[in-house]
Each structure stands twice: as C-alpha cells, then as structure tokens.
Amino acid sequence: MEWFTAPEYWLSRIVFQRALAGLYLVAFIGAALQFRALIGERGMLPVPRYLRLVPARRAPTLFQWHYSDRFFALCAWGGAAVALALVAGAGDAVPLPVAMLLWAVLWGLYLSIVNVGQTWYGFGWESLLLETGFLAIFLGNERVGPPVLVLWLLRWLLFRVEFGAGLIKLRGDPCWRDLTCLYYHHETQPMPGPLSWFFHHLPRPLHRVETAANHMVQILVPVLLFTPQPVASVAAGVIVVTQLWLVLSGNFSWLNWLTIVLALSAVDASFLVTAPALAGPPLWYVVLVCALTALILTLSYRPARNLVSRRQAMNRSFDPLHLVNTYGAFGTVGRIRDEIVIEGSADAAPGPDTVWREYEFKGKPGDVRRMPRQFAPYHLRLDWMMWFAALSPGYARDWFGPFVERLLDGDRDTLKLLRHNPFPDAPPVLIRARLYRYRYTTWRELRATGAWWHRTYLRDYLPTTRLRTPADR
Structure with a gap:
C-alpha cells in the first residue's frame, strides 16, 4: 500500500x-x-x-x-x-x-x-x-x-x-x-x-x-x-x-x-x-x-x-x-491595561492607619519593579483569569468571591498559586481588591527608578471584606 x-x-x-x-x-x-x-x-x-x-x-x-x-x-x-x-x-x-x-x-x-x-x-x-x-x-x-x-x-x-x-x-x-x-x-x-x-x-x-x-x-x-x-x-x-x-x-x-x-x-x-x-x-x-x-x-x-x-x-x-x-485569538486588542491588586491586613477594623500588604502573583503584573517572567508553555490559570477579571467583573463572578474567602482562611492550596504570601504566620483579617491602570515605563523612567511599570489607582474593585462567621450568615 x-x-x-x-x-x-x-x-x-x-x-x-x-x-x-x-x-x-x-x-x-x-x-x-x-x-x-x-x-x-x-x-x-x-x-x-x-x-x-x-x-x-x-x-x-x-x-x-x-x-x-x-x-x-x-x-x-x-x-x-x-x-x-x-x-x-x-x-x-x-x-x-x-x-x-x-x-x-x-x-x-x-x-x-x-x-x-x-x-x-x-x-x-x-x-x-x-x-x-x-x-x-x-x-x-x-x-x-x-x-x-x-x-x-x-x-x-x-x-x-x-x-x-x-x-x-x-x-x-x-x-x-x-x-x-x-x-x-x-x-x-x-x-x-x-x-x-x-x-x-x-x-x-x-x-x-x-x-x-x-x-x-x-x-x-x-x-x-x-x-x-x-x-x-x-x-x-x-x-x-x-x-x-x-x-x-x-x-x-x-x-x-x-x-x-x-x-x-x-x-x-x-x-x-x-x-x-x-x-x-x-x-x-x-x-x-x-x-x-x-x-x-x-x-x-x-x-x-x-x-x-x-x-x-x-x-x-x-x-x-x-x-x-x-480557533483564533485577539480579534480585539486593548488600548489600556488595568490590573487587580489584592491586599490584606491583620488589623481588626479598617481605618486611616490600617497597614495593607499586597499579594504577589507568579506571572501577572504586580510589583512595578519586578520584571515579567517567562512561564510558557506552563499555564498559570489563576493569573490568566485575573487578567480577564480586570476587563470585566463578569468574568470573575463565579470564582472571585471563593478566591477571596480562601485567602481570608489561609488556604494552603490557594496560597501555592501565588508568588508571595504577605501573611506567613496567620491569615489576614481583612481583604480588599483595588483596580490600577498599568503602563510600561519609558527608557528614561526605567533608568531612573528601576521600574518596568507605572501604575495609577483607579477605584476599588472589591470593598474591604472579612471572613464571615456563623453569626454573620
């Protein structure tokens, strides 16, 4: 044959x-x-x-x-x-x-x-x-x-x-x-x-x-x-x-x-x-x-x-x-980049003196001085969906709330998906998510500050929240 x-x-x-x-x-x-x-x-x-x-x-x-x-x-x-x-x-x-x-x-x-x-x-x-x-x-x-x-x-x-x-x-x-x-x-x-x-x-x-x-x-x-x-x-x-x-x-x-x-x-x-x-x-x-x-x-x-x-x-x-x-990709290309930054606090109640610590993801932009890393062909699924969540809360409707709950609970499996846990000893009492506008720095800004990104606060994405107790339900 x-x-x-x-x-x-x-x-x-x-x-x-x-x-x-x-x-x-x-x-x-x-x-x-x-x-x-x-x-x-x-x-x-x-x-x-x-x-x-x-x-x-x-x-x-x-x-x-x-x-x-x-x-x-x-x-x-x-x-x-x-x-x-x-x-x-x-x-x-x-x-x-x-x-x-x-x-x-x-x-x-x-x-x-x-x-x-x-x-x-x-x-x-x-x-x-x-x-x-x-x-x-x-x-x-x-x-x-x-x-x-x-x-x-x-x-x-x-x-x-x-x-x-x-x-x-x-x-x-x-x-x-x-x-x-x-x-x-x-x-x-x-x-x-x-x-x-x-x-x-x-x-x-x-x-x-x-x-x-x-x-x-x-x-x-x-x-x-x-x-x-x-x-x-x-x-x-x-x-x-x-x-x-x-x-x-x-x-x-x-x-x-x-x-x-x-x-x-x-x-x-x-x-x-x-x-x-x-x-x-x-x-x-x-x-x-x-x-x-x-x-x-x-x-x-x-x-x-x-x-x-x-x-x-x-x-x-x-x-x-x-x-x-x-198949197909990028039929539409965004002109701006918004990123969700998740922060936690050990304080019992939010106030002007509350100390907030930022969670760092492995792949998605966060710390403006951190150079992006190469991960492909490995797929960081949570990081990718955080990009979609920043485009519209509708993309995160089913999973973002449970994600925050697991951070408040200090869930080990969830924390393994992140690059940095700012609360290694005990889970935070409070969590909030804020939306920032990111853009690449210029050559001059990179030389002067060492930052790859410049970011500007836009608004709250998730108001300050805490883990619900049985009395809250």
Whole structure:
C-alpha cells in the first residue's frame, strides 16, 4: 500500500510525537499542581458540584463515575508518567496497537480533565491539544510508515489554527487593518514576558511591518501547506519562525509551541536522514485511519463554515470530545491595561492607619519593579483569569468571591498559586481588591527608578471584606 504511507516523513513524525508528548507532560503537571485550589473538592469551582449540574453527554469524563481529589491527582500524575514515557520513546519500543493505546490514554485522561475544568480550562489551546492528541493516536510508530491521510489531517488542523486567527483579526479590531495593533498589544496582552517591554518600545514603523507580516503568515502562508514539497516545508518553516517570535514576545501557554509542533509535521526532512525500511501497514490499521479521515472530514463542516462566516467565533468546540474545533485569538486588542491588586491586613477594623500588604502573583503584573517572567508553555490559570477579571467583573463572578474567602482562611492550596504570601504566620483579617491602570515605563523612567511599570489607582474593585462567621450568615 504505497499510497497509504509517506516514509519521507519518518523523522518529522518522531520529532512531532516526542514534542507533543512533552506538551502533554507540561499540561498534566500543571493540572496536578493547580487543581486542588481551582476545581478540587474544596476548590473555588468544585468538580463534584459541577458534575451534579451537567449531564454526562455534555461533559464525558472519567469523573462522571467517581471523583475525589486523590483520584484526580492519580489521573493527572498518571498522564504525566505516560507522557514522559512517550517523550523517552516508549511509543516506538512497543507494538503498534500498544503505542496507539498509550496515545489514547493520554487523550482520554486530558479530555476528562478539560471537561470538568470549567472556566479554568476554557482556553483555545486546551481544545487544540486534544484535537492534535486525537490525531496522534493514529499516526503510528516506527513499525510502519507515517500514514498520508493523518499527515494531511494535521495540515488541515494547522491551516484552521493559522487561517482562523488571521481572519478573526481582519474582521475584528480596526487596528489590525490599519496596522497599529502592536502599538498596544505587547503592553496589554494577558501575561507579558521578560522581553515584552522591549518589544513594546520597538519603533512604530517596525510594529506596522510586524502586523503586515502577521497577516501574510496567517492568511497566505497556510494555503501553501497544501502545495507540493519543498514549498509546503518552506511554508511550515515560516510559521515556525513566526511562532518563535511570538514565544519571545509573551506568555501564551502552549499555544505557540503546539503550533510549532504541528508545523514540524509538515516538513519533509528526508534530505537530513534516510528513512529505515518500514513494514507495510496492517489492514486493520488502514481501515482505522480511513474511518478517522471520514469522521474528521464530516465533523469539519461546522468549523469550515465558521471560517467563512461574517460572525466567526473564536476558540469554539462543536462536540464534547473536542475532535474538530475552531480557533483564533485577539480579534480585539486593548488600548489600556488595568490590573487587580489584592491586599490584606491583620488589623481588626479598617481605618486611616490600617497597614495593607499586597499579594504577589507568579506571572501577572504586580510589583512595578519586578520584571515579567517567562512561564510558557506552563499555564498559570489563576493569573490568566485575573487578567480577564480586570476587563470585566463578569468574568470573575463565579470564582472571585471563593478566591477571596480562601485567602481570608489561609488556604494552603490557594496560597501555592501565588508568588508571595504577605501573611506567613496567620491569615489576614481583612481583604480588599483595588483596580490600577498599568503602563510600561519609558527608557528614561526605567533608568531612573528601576521600574518596568507605572501604575495609577483607579477605584476599588472589591470593598474591604472579612471572613464571615456563623453569626454573620
């Protein structure tokens, strides 16, 4: 069955699979380290309460049959162990059916987590990891040549990621069309990185060139993925370079890294190494891959229609298994940056002499003298949602109150999500949240003060509050 396999992509498949397993590893570790405070039994949005409200058909997950924090931790750390094994090459050391089972286990475990993650897992890269991971189940191992149909499905996915992101920009904020969005984006993006300040201060003509280049890469280049080699490889290389530029300019979890991994699957690396002799695919494997292709093409109807729709939606799943989704980001770019600063006090009652101490988050801006850190591909879920909460209290309606209650209670799991706890000996008596306007400092201000940010108080976000007692209820 020479038509079925493409041995020249032997090396590309290895790189793709090992890198994808590495991103799975990061995702599972992040879930294991953060879930107790976010969705655990005593979390801000507990899984058991969610499962009582949502039927199994809307949220297929292992946790429909049983949930406990111990079982969740077992699933998360178990997924991390399987991912680590695949990074080390376990998928190529076992028979093809076992390798497919290992990839299926990863996908099933992470699907179970995403489908109970609620607000904390409502990001487009969760669906992207699941969709990519599902296709990886059928990509095979070194026992057989890479199946052509799956390679094309991976390109179709990469096309939707890039083309969808490009269209949402052209249809969205006018600053994308007049090439001025990058005047603001590096300053107002959800979680700046260590180089974001420098990117922001690049000359404005260069920002316009960046924006124009972004349109070319996201609108024109993805079409070339479906052309013969070596043009498709060149197109994939351009996408990789562009994504690395985005990696340097901000923290976007594993979105950029996963896009890079997808692009690498389209590279014909046969000029680097000769593929070894590979066995022909077994008939059952051919049947499964053909069935997969028919399924994905059928499910692609709604995402494809969304691409050409004037009301294009971003980051939407059309099925609870996240098999074929629609993607896109930053259809609108903010011109200002507001940040919520949470403060606590050990004083019994608020007054003019009350001493307030500030909580520091790991990734989101707080201390103006603290240079932003690089965290991607690791995802700081609370930090990201704090950015949304500053945009509108509606984004935080379900979880911000429980978050404050846990700070007042000194909850250890919640405090682990923060960089600095200003009350190491006893929880605060009072908590308040204030809204500040942040902007990057200028070169002169940075040299004079050592501050990366300048901030101005706007208003209270949450009035001074204390932990309720039974008598208060």
